Amino acid sequence: MSATLSASTLLAVPLAPLIGAVVTGLFGTKLGGNLIGRRATHSLTILGVLISFILSAMTLNSVVSDGARFNATIYEWMTVGGLKMEIGFLVDGLTALMMCVVTFVSLMVHIYTIGYMEEDEGYNRFFAYISLFTFSMLMLVMSNNMLQLFFGWEAVGVVSYLLIGFWYNRPTAIFANLKAFLVNRVGDFGFILGIGLVAAYAGTLNYGETFAKANELAKLSFPGTEWMLITVICICLFIGAMGKSAQFPLHVWLPDSMEGPTPISALIHAATMVTAGIFMVARMSPLFELSDTALSFVLVIGGITALFMGFLGVIQNDIKRVVAYSTLSQLGYMTVALGASAYSVAIFHLMTHAFFKALLFLGAGSVIIGMHHNQDMRWMGALRKYMPITWITSLVGSLALIGTPWFSGFYSKDSIIEAVRESHLWGSGFAYFAVLASVFVTALYSFRMYFMVFHGKERYDQNPDAHHDGDHGHGHHDDHHEPHESPWVVWVPLVLLAIPSVVIGYMTIEPLLFGDLFKGAIFVDETKHEAMKELAEAFHGPMAMALHGFTAAPFWLALAGVVTAWYLYLVKPALPAAIKRAFGPIYRLLDNKYYMDWFNENVIARATRALGTGLWKGGDQGIIDGAIVNGSWKLVGRISGVVRWMQSGYIYHYAFAMLLGIFVLMSYFVWFKR
Numbered sequence: 001m002s003a004t005l006s007a008s009t010l011l012a013v014p015l016a017p018l019i020g021a022v023v024t025g026l027f028g029t030k031l032g033g034n035l036i037g038r039r040a041t042h043s044l045t046i047l048g049v050l051i052s053f054i055l056s057a058m059t060l061n062s063v064v065s066d067g068a069r070f071n072a073t074i075y076e077w078m079t080v081g082g083l084k085m086e087i088g089f090l091v092d093g094l095t096a097l098m099m100c101v102v103t104f105v106s107l108m109v110h111i112y113t114i115g116y117m118e119e120d121e122g123y124n125r126f127f128a129y130i131s132l133f134t135f136s137m138l139m140l141v142m143s144n145n146m147l148q149l150f151f152g153w154e155a156v157g158v159v160s161y162l163l164i165g166f167w168y169n170r171p172t173a174i175f176a177n178l179k180a181f182l183v184n185r186v187g188d189f190g191f192i193l194g195i196g197l198v199a200a201y202a203g204t205l206n207y208g209e210t211f212a213k214a215n216e217l218a219k220l221s222f223p224g225t226e227w228m229l230i231t232v233i234c235i236c237l238f239i240g241a242m243g244k245s246a247q248f249p250l251h252v253w254l255p256d257s258m259e260g261p262t263p264i265s266a267l268i269h270a271a272t273m274v275t276a277g278i279f280m281v282a283r284m285s286p287l288f289e290l291s292d293t294a295l296s297f298v299l300v301i302g303g304i305t306a307l308f309m310g311f312l313g314v315i316q317n318d319i320k321r322v323v324a325y326s327t328l329s330q331l332g333y334m335t336v337a338l339g340a341s342a343y344s345v346a347i348f349h350l351m352t353h354a355f356f357k358a359l360l361f362l363g364a365g366s367v368i369i370g371m372h373h374n375q376d377m378r379w380m381g382a383l384r385k386y387m388p389i390t391w392i393t394s395l396v397g398s399l400a401l402i403g404t405p406w407f408s409g410f411y412s413k414d415s416i417i418e419a420v421r422e423s424h425l426w427g428s429g430f431a432y433f434a435v436l437a438s439v440f441v442t443a444l445y446s447f448r449m450y451f452m453v454f455h456g457k458e459r460y461d462q463n464p465d466a467h468h469d470g471d472h473g474h475g476h477h478d479d480h481h482e483p484h485e486s487p488w489v490v491w492v493p494l495v496l497l498a499i500p501s502v503v504i505g506y507m508t509i510e511p512l513l514f515g516d517l518f519k520g521a522i523f524v525d526e527t528k529h530e531a532m533k534e535l536a537e538a539f540h541g542p543m544a545m546a547l548h549g550f551t552a553a554p555f556w557l558a559l560a561g562v563v564t565a566w567y568l569y570l571v572k573p574a575l576p577a578a579i580k581r582a583f584g585p586i587y588r589l590l591d592n593k594y595y596m597d598w599f600n601e602n603v604i605a606r607a608t609r610a611l612g613t614g615l616w617k618g619g620d621q622g623i624i625d626g627a628i629v630n631g632s633w634k635l636v637g638r639i640s641g642v643v644r645w646m647q648s649g650y651i652y653h654y655a656f657a658m659l660l661g662i663f664v665l666m667s668y669f670v671w672f673k674r
Contacts, residue, residue: 005062005070006383010089013099014138017043020048020132028124040424041124045131046110048549052134053103060096064517071144071208082203090144090207093517094347098279099355106134108493109267112362114619115489116263116369126166130267133159137272141279146195146205149280153191153244156273157184164260170273173259181251187243187250193238199662210613211286211523218290218294233286234294238301241277245331248305252596254311254328258320262365266358267322275350282343285340286523291343292425295529299339300421300427306332308594310441314448315590318375319364323448326401327357329438333416336431341529343522346638348512349412352505356400359497363394366490367453370483372461377452384454385481385532391454393494398450400501402443402558405549408505411542415513417554422534425546439554443561459503506542514539 024045027035036044062068073088091099117123128363136159140152147660150660165177199205201220202213220229241247246254256264268274281288281298288294306329313325330353335348368375370387379453384391402407415441420432474603511517515537526533541546549555568576580587646657 005059005068005091007070007072007074007089009055010059010070010091010142011074013052013059013103014135014142016048016051016055017045017086017131017138018135019049020045021128021135022132025128028128036124041127042110042114046107048131048240049103049107049110049134052138053100053107056103059091060100061098063091063093064511067516069520073144077147081454083199083205085147085205086145087148088144088206089142090483091142092521093519094282094521096142097347097351099138099518101351102134102137102141105354105358105497106130108358108362109263112266112365112490112493113263114118116365116489117261117426120261122165122166122361126163126261126263129159129163129166130263133163133267133272134433135195137276142672143619144208145460146198146210150192150195151475153240153276153280154188154276156276157181157188157244157560159256159271160264160268164257166260166264169384170259176253176256176259180257183250183253184243187240189239190236191240192242194233194240197229197233197236207283214286214290216447217287228291228293229289230287231293234284234291237284237287238277238281238294238298241281241335242301244280245274245277245278245335246328247277247331247335248308249416249596251305251309251328252600255324257404258324259320262320262361265324266361266365268355269324269361272354273326274331274355275334276349278331278338278346281335281338282347282522283343285343288338289523289525289529294426295341296427297339299336299425299431301425302332302335302337302339303427303431304332304634305329306336306438307434307441310438312590312594313445314585315443316445316503317377319367319377319380319453320361320375322377322445323357323360323364326360326442326445329442330357330401333413333438334434336420336435337404337416338348338430339425339431339533340414340416340419340499341524342423342535343524343530344513344518344532345412345415345419345535347518347522348505348509349416351512352400352408352412352501353503355497356397356407359393359397359494359501360401362490362494362497363397366390366444366486366494367394369486369490371382372483374460377449380453381456381457381459382454383483388453389485389494390642391490393491393498394454395450396498396501398446401446402550402561403554405441405555406502408501408503410546410549411505411509414545414549414554415509417539418535419472419531422531423529425529433541436557438551440561443558444565447562447565448569451565456573460546501527506546509545510539552626563572587647 012055022443024036024041025031028037028041055110059068068091070089070091073084073086075087077084077085077087089095112128113126113130133156136152136155138152140149143149143152153619161177161181164180165173167173195205198210201217202210204210204213214230215234218228218230221227222229239250243250254269257269260268288298309325309328313322313329316322316325330349334346334353337349338344366387367380367383367390370383370390371380374380383547396407400407403410403413417432420428420435423431513532524532560612565570568579589595
């Protein structure tokens, strides 16, 4: 391949899934009269994503082997003054890696969906949505300007709204997608303010032109304050990432979004939408490097999310919610790495996490199919006998998640922990404690789930809610059948995701963290932020790192978590109930999710409603309608009534008025001008 990338090839990457989405959305649903069947629908959308993945892999190969790059405008929409609004692609190591992760995980989810959604009436509609989601995410990661970034950002938000509320006849699904939409609007408000400030002060939305002016922006203060403008811009942009990447306190939408079908949980919450915020901050590294205050803010928020969301995973009984809280915690890890200026480590963890978390979500979905759509782990147990492929792939995913040496998660998690330890920013001490403590918590909830589902006694025939609808929302099943292994279209993606969950960390740590892959894409000021330099000095190859991992604190903390889970849920299964009774207030705090939902619904929502009502009745009805609109015509009416009375049309009235006027003027001059 040559060292230049073709614009038409790059265009085909997002357009292939878009064409699949449009054709199936128009002709495979009621909208277009169901002209094409299920086989044509999944074949067309899978072909689109497969083409996208192959082209992405070729692009990454060209970027790695030939140093190929692409940065150009594809279409200029309009020019406002000196501000250009355009669609363009920036392809470097960061973009090419993200393209491959998004398209590979999306391809696995598309194949898996054939088996998972086979009984669902909305089969074709679902494929149209996930293909459209893939297009939106690719437009986001390939953009070379903030306008297109924002378009992709909002597009993934809209499609996730449609997917979370896919079963729109369920009130819980409608509540969940509305909650996701509203919480993300809060983050997006900060995001668009950040973009607006860049447009106002840099005079451009193009990445390259903005970064070229970064040092000029760093010298400016925010008008009317002593704050650095660059700090305000970075924090506003990060608030957008807090919403999209579910960071505390804008995390509340993600656990509820499990109301969507399981393939969506894997696609949105493992590899794509929730990592958009992480990708955006890494892309904006030339701006974030100029503000230690913003980096400290990122560090602390990430630390809070990593630790406190992990605690919530320990008490969940719904298999999908455990994995959802695990995602929140791991997103906290990535955010901490960003705050420590270890952007490449954050992207490395984003990539490894995409594989093993998609594996865990799809494994959970396979368990749900095998359990006839029951999601409660209390009514599972001993499934390894009935579902051997799901069992072994889920074990691989769990080992990768807790950071077992040689598994992919080990290389990225340990690199994050080391990077935070080497950071000297304000807040790094708390963040280091949070990510270290979170290692134990992660191992505890991961293996609690693993032991409850695949080991111990069989409990599937004791489920009191056996005839309630599960994840699929289909009709009743005979739930007293034994569990069964899922069909091949479900387990093949599990195996294909399990392979990189084991080997991808070992294979890629060197080029990603210490090579030139991200050269020109990620900027780190090593004179101020030394974490990456320290990591490079301590790194002696992936084998040495894994061997050293057995002696480090994270390994022993993870082992302690696994042993604790084994003891509590296999050796002494009555003990967790006793602990729950002994620590009632703490359990209630966790069960109510730190009362964040209560606070949002009873304080923020009510205050917002009261403010809205006050503005409506006082401002709109009272001032605008009452005083300005109605008041103005009443005033004009009264004045015209007086004037009309004076303009009678009789000559003697006017003569009398003239005489009266002359008398007043004469009196004035006689008495006051003597």
